[in-house]
Amino acid sequence: MLDVRTLLVPLVLTAIFSAGALCLVNRQNLPVPGVARWAIGNAIGAVGMFFSAAREVLPDFLGVVASNSLIVLALVFLLTGFQQFVGRPSSLRPGLVLTVIVAVALSYFVYIDPSISARVMIMSAISSIFSAISAWFLLRPGPSPILVRRICGMVNLSLSFFYAIRFYVSSGETITDFFSGATFIVGVHLFGFIHILINTFAQLILISEWLNADLKRQASADPLTGALNxxxxxxxxxxxxxxxxxxxxxxxxxxxxxxxxxxxxxxxxxxxxxxxxxxxxxxxxxxxxxxxxxxxxxxxxxxxxxxxxxxxxxxxxxxxxxxxxxxxxxxxxxxxxxxxxxxxxxxxxxxxxxxxxxxxxxxxxxxxxxxxxxxxxxxxxxxxxxxxxxxxxx
Known part of the structure; x- marks a missing residue:
């Protein structure tokens, strides 16, 4: 059986790689919408997952409350990045408020009524909702590239269903040790690793195809008015x-x-x-x-x-x-x-x-x-x- 800690290491490394790659793209001052928020989201997610992996040697506030709150904040940045990419209005304020609410709820189930199952349910519900919203934005008609947006949208949709199942299973199961090595817990992190990996490559492909489409627009349009040349x-x-x-x-x-x-x-x-x-x-x-x-x-x-x-x-x-x-x-x-x-x-x-x-x-x-x-x-x-x-x- 794979150890959960072993799976958290590639999760952290993949998020760091994704954040680094997106930061490099952003530093080129390329006009791709959403890239900065994707980079920030992956960086925050990497820190959150690192705290989660080290929870046995960290205080509960860092290992549980801060780690999961940072993961929620990362989802906020990733979602608003997708909104910007497809040309939809985006605001960080509702997501920041949600992050504070989650931090309070997690603190309750750490210090007042300790329950790993309740914490897993909270994170599963939020992850499912965020993934579903991301899928909705990506699968709606919008700017090209259409194919890659649909692939990325389907990945997020499948992730939403997975976290919904995770929520359902957690509601009927008592989890006593986050690192117990149970098949369910291992499956959660394995799927998370696959999701981050696919999303990273999808984001890079989205950027590449957006830039190609932008070059075609520039080659075919009058630079002042935007009309055809x-x-x-x-x-x-x-x-x-x-x-x-x-x-x-x-x-x-x-x-x-x-x-x-x-x-x-x-x-x-x-x-x-x-x-x-x-x-x-x-x-x-x-x-x-x-x-x-x-x-x-x-x-x-x-x-x-x-x-x-x-x-x-x-x-x-x-x-x-x-x-x-x-x-x-x-x-x-x-x-x-x-x-x-x-x-x-x-x-x-x-x-x-x-x-x-x-x-x-x-x-x-x-x-x-x-x-x-x-x-x-x-x-x-x-x-x-x-x-x-x-x-x-x-």
Whole structure:
């Protein structure tokens, strides 16, 4: 039979290794959310497990109360780290309050009514709940990497079930010696070792894949506005055009130009100009669908590609965005408006030909006094028409 002390040694060493690896990642100033709390959680957990392993030579306060309270605090940091990683709000305050409550409860079952079984039940219940919450955050839809998050989530879910069983067994069994070597106690620590090991590698893989995904985002996005760059837009547009050609589904391009942007940039400064660009990009991206492609085309020009959208529907989208931007606080400071050229896909169109027609429509919008949407002629010979005459906005 394995000795519990023997199992606690690799538990402590694994937690130290995990904390060290995560600290190294954090010291690189990489923008991965949650890493700092994971590192702190593993470090605190290592100290707690060390106190637990040395409980025979330590006072009960350190060997029992402090060790288990530190393990709860470690779970708090690990859980809030997962919350940060998946982009959820996180606060340490409730966890700190819980840690104090646990410390008081453990003190009661050490000094007033000594009971190892009760202490095991407390720790099992808390560990089960924390593991279940971690699994819930990881298994919910969220940012990539999806596969690794699911694996890590399933590990935490299985751990939650294990601790629930541990709670149930402890409630009907009197434990007189924590280091007795009973199969149940050994199994608890063996599973704990496996869990820490898997979670450590899962955290490192999550970090690696998050960084890879972030590099891809940086390579495909405009660094100022977060919109697609021209290269990524070109790739997405070619796929959409090919699909429209095969399926005969409508496809429309919107070409935007912020009116009098240079004047605002010169009079209010480049920082204000950057703010205008970012605000317009944010408004546009919130107005468009996930399947639409939105790109900063250059300077103050943006372009949106709307699959499965005909000219009439695109006019509504464009004019709604035109009015929304004109009412934005940043734009109103400089009477900012936007002109929009709209062109619909015609059989045989290339991206260049479609963009040329949208650009011609944009030129007409500028010539018509700006702050309007103009629909380019299609193959039926429809003339340039102000969009608000095509559709009456709601």
């Amino acid at each position: 021209r290269r990524s837009f070109g790739l997405a547009a070619c796929k959409s055009l090919a699909h429209a050609e095969r399926s005969n589904e409508p496809l429309t391009v919107l070409l935007f130009d912020l009116d009098h942007f240079k004047r605002a940039n010169d009079t209010r400064g480049h920082a204000f100009g950057d703010e205008l660009l970012c605000r317009f990009a944010a408004l546009a991206q919130s107005s468009l669908r996930t399947e639409d492609s939105f790109c900063r085309f250059g300077g103050e020009e943006f372009v949106a590609l709307l699959p499965n959208t005909d000219a009439k529907e695109a006019v509504v989208v464009a004019d709604r965005l035109r009015r929304t931007y004109a009412q934005d606080e940043s734009a109103r400071c400089v009477n900012g408006t936007v002109s929009i050229g709209i062109a619909s896909f015609i059989k045989g169109d290339s991206l260049d030909s479609l963009m040329r027609r949208a650009d011609s429509a944009l030129y007409q919008a500028k010539a018509a006094g700006r702050d309007c949407c103009i629909l380019a002629p299609n193959d039926a010979g429809i003339a340039f028409v102000p969009a608000r005459e095509v559709v009456s906005p709601a």
